Amino acid sequence: MYTKQLSDTNIEIPVIGLGTSLFIEDPSIITAGVELGATHIDTAESYGTEPAVGKAIKNIRDKVFLSTKISPINFSEKNVFEAAHNSLKKLNVNHIDLYQLHAYSDEIPIEETMEAMNKLVDQGKIRFIGVSNFDVKQLERAQKSSNHKIVSNQVIYNLYDREIEKELIPFCEKNQITIIAYTPIGKFGYTEEQKGERKRADSGDQNANTKIRKLLDEVGESIGKTWAQVALNWCVRNPQIIAIPKASSKKRILENLESTNFQLSDSQINSLESIVPI
Numbered sequence: 001m002y003t004k005q006l007s008d009t010n011i012e013i014p015v016i017g018l019g020t021s022l023f024i025e026d027p028s029i030i031t032a033g034v035e036l037g038a039t040h041i042d043t044a045e046s047y048g049t050e051p052a053v054g055k056a057i058k059n060i061r062d063k064v065f066l067s068t069k070i071s072p073i074n075f076s077e078k079n080v081f082e083a084a085h086n087s088l089k090k091l092n093v094n095h096i097d098l099y100q101l102h103a104y105s106d107e108i109p110i111e112e113t114m115e116a117m118n119k120l121v122d123q124g125k126i127r128f129i130g131v132s133n134f135d136v137k138q139l140e141r142a143q144k145s146s147n148h149k150i151v152s153n154q155v156i157y158n159l160y161d162r163e164i165e166k167e168l169i170p171f172c173e174k175n176q177i178t179i180i181a182y183t184p185i186g187k188f189g190y191t192e193e194q195k196g197e198r199k200r201a202d203s204g205d206q207n208a209n210t211k212i213r214k215l216l217d218e219v220g221e222s223i224g225k226t227w228a229q230v231a232l233n234w235c236v237r238n239p240q241i242i243a244i245p246k247a248s249s250k251k252r253i254l255e256n257l258e259s260t261n262f263q264l265s266d267s268q269i270n271s272l273e274s275i276v277p278i
Helices: 029-034 050-056 076-092 111-124 138-142 168-174 206-223 225-234 250-260 266-274
Strands: 003-005 012-014 041-042 066-072 098-100 126-132 149-154 178-182 190-191 197-200 239-245
Touching: 003 098, 029 041, 029 050, 029 250, 041 206, 050 076, 066 076, 076 098, 076 111, 098 149, 111 126, 111 138, 138 149, 138 168, 149 168, 168 178, 206 225, 206 266, 225 239, 225 250, 225 266
Parallel strands: 041 066, 066 098, 098 126, 126 149, 149 178, 178 239
Antiparallel strands: 003 012, 190 197
């Protein structure tokens, strides 16, 4: 399995992990994903999937890089400790590898939140601090308030949602902050849903999405890959970026993992990026 270094740590994590914001009824799917190589499992207290993740990794904890997220409503010092305790209990683990602030809060001072997060690191309850959906200024404020480095920022990134290329990616490259892409495959045209149904995607401008999907299909067909594999390969081409696509079957997990065993040409990349330029 292809891995990348987490920030400036000595930790290597898979380029393709497994996001669990989509409820997974059968925890064995997560277990199978880990065995296949998707050893980075991402969840959040707001997803309601922590118990399922905990059940899935019960006997394979040492193989998993486990990340979860705390909701902004719990960013006070007291609530940070309580939320971490609850997540540890639901996940049935004694520590969380990456504990992430799910979004920036203007209601609770970031200094208070980061002080509590630092204490969790010092207590050994979490290994690393990450954030999610932070812009550059918010990242700078958070890091200034922390003794421990913020190692990651989890944000939306795909061929349609490329806003982070303007400021966030350059900032994270300069400061060795890993970008964890969610919704990395995107929702283009008609997409296959977990129960075999086909529904029209609801994200962004449908015309652009349909054009992207058409081109993804064409590129995929020309190199013997699925459109989703092409989209995912494009997403993680930057050394600073890893991804956590959702998957509801072992087959889909394997398909995602096989998206890193080929390289798109410059011409293919330019064509894909031309539809929604930044």
